[in-house]
Amino acid sequence: METLNFRFDSGQRKLKPAPELVGVVSSGNLEVLIEAAPLNGACAIEIKTAARGFGAIWEAVMTDFQQRWQLADTRISINDMGATPAVVSLRLDQAVEAMLGDAK
Template sequence: METLNFRFENGTRRVTPHAELVGVVSSGNLEVLIETAVLNGGCEVEVKTAAVGFAAIWQAVIADFHLRWSLADVRISINDVGATPAVVSLRLDQAVESMMGATT
């Protein structure tokens, strides 16, 4: 297992205070927990993955996610057992949309 941590500053979008869990590790090999936290406008992402050695790919996927959403005061926990970058992006977007009450 590898644990990766990312932090982004100066987010501009806040979500309703609560937590949201999307996906399960056995379905698509990924689960995402997103929750509000007091982070001085920051967004923290922790990835626990069985796929060791892919930090650069995770950095790219998480940075792209942050560009799309620019979240503030949000903590995201990801448990991964080999999901593709497309599945990661999909689950992250689903979590944020659920937090915002969006329908897709």
């Protein structure tokens, strides 16, 4: 397993306090836990992945995600079993949309 950590400062969108879990960890998929956290306006992302050596791809996907959503005071935990970047983006978007509800 490889663990990757990313932090994006100066987000503008805060989420509701209740955590949200989407996806399942199984062959070729991942789960995403997203929760509000006091991070001085930052979004912190921790990824545990079975696929080693893809840090640059993860960084690109996480940067694109944060540019789309501009999250603040948010902690995201990802458990990955080899999901494609498209599936990662889908699961992240699902989690944020569930957290935003009608506030979007």
